[in-house]
Amino acid sequence: MAFDSLGSSHSWAARTYPEVLETAEADGSILIVPVGSIEQHGHHLPVATDTLLVDAVANLGADRVEGDVPILVTPPVWTGYSPHHLSFGGTITTTFEGLLGLLESVSDSALENGFDAILLLNGHGGNIALVNGAVSTIGVAHPETEVLGLTYFQLAGSFIDDIRESDLGGMAHGGEFETSLMQYLYPDLVHEDRFEATAWETEYEHGPSDMFAGGPLASYRGFDEYSECGAIGAPELASAEKGEIIADLLGDELEAILRAVHRHTRGE
Known part of the structure; x- marks a missing residue:
């Protein structure tokens, strides 16, 4: 599947400023800001994997509601909080405070156009706590706006066990989940002759052991x-x-959220 976010009718970047304003000022309008990262993903996936995937999912969701919901998708925030990947090379990271400030600034300026809701759609595990925090700080600054945060791959928890073949630990960083999405969306960027990965081993019973088995205990590791x-x-x-x-089912889940946000901001 060839994917081109600029070619979509809901691309902020491809619209003129009167078109942006027209969409933003419509009743129940929604803005999606995809937030990704640039970090190593092993030998077989590109360093932009998280940014490419969250951008695609954001536009897939917008495609599903096109014509019913006034919606735009910004270009992705392409770097994230990834200091734990620096030792491998290929990683570009912000500081925690730097990314939080960037998301606040992007939201402050974007919301000047009049959107009723903004969704920070995250695609990187290392951004989860930060994006959740940004929802609070942006929400305080914009009490008139519905401010939301979502990590897209967490939407797959309801259906992924019907698809996966790997045991616990097989859907992690560069594992079965991300590699499958990249093979579908960006097949030319996947090096299938370089598959190599390590099983996820955790030191703590309550720690994470899979992308979909996060565990309540947080710890820092390079x-x-x-x-x-x-x-x-x-x-x-x-x-x-x-x-x-996976992409189709993620689209179903995100569509349901976007339609609910639209109804809520219209007072329905």
């Missing part, structure tokens, strides 16, 4: 303590067919 190659999981079990199914 990623080189988890994996020699930078990837965790089972990329060899990935396929474009799985990626298509």
